[in-house]
Amino acid sequence: MEKKEYPCPCGGKIKWKREQVLRDSIDCGILDIEYCEKCGEEYFPEESLEIVEKKLREAGLWGVQRKEIKFWKSGTSLTTRFPKEVVDKLQLDKVKRGFMYSEGKNRICIEF
Template sequence: MKLKNQPAKIPCPCGGFIEWKKERVTQDGIDCGILDVEICTKCFTQYLPEESMLVVEDKLKKAGLWGVERKEIKFWKTGNSVMIRLPTRIVKKLNLTSVQKGYLHEEGNHKLVIEI
């Protein structure tokens, strides 16, 4: 569904354009309801405008999920594989040096979840 008063087309870094829509937003597994979102018509990256971000923030706070620390990680290509190096703080906190096996699954196109 398109909104009235749609602003001029916003370009996306991929070369596509961003459209405003109303969609159900699920963030970190929490249903945040139907919100205004900006979605790229080419790469389908979803951006949240400020008002929607505040709603999501509120929902995540209530669910106790807000403020989960994000750390940047780098991907290293080795042949056809990719290696990642986990930040020391996370390794220590989760005691990962004693973990030998885990499970990896995709959540959409931009998220990987590792279960240990």
């Protein structure tokens, strides 16, 4: 497959690398990854994404659908609710604490 270089939205240059990929602690093997030298953002090319999806599906960790959530302002903090389907699927009702961090500009990751 031809490896094309193209620019990242941040203005940096996208490069290729092959690296061991862990997703949700599932070893997806060594895959092609596109990454930006400037902002560090990583992108999975189609082929790699398919492998990751397959591995996660095998582990039963894929298929939590994209759901809309709303945010409410309460005092100086923000409250949101997780949809029931997501709570059930990931058994979030058994979780007492987790960690959150931002991943890029418009994404939040929560680990538990």
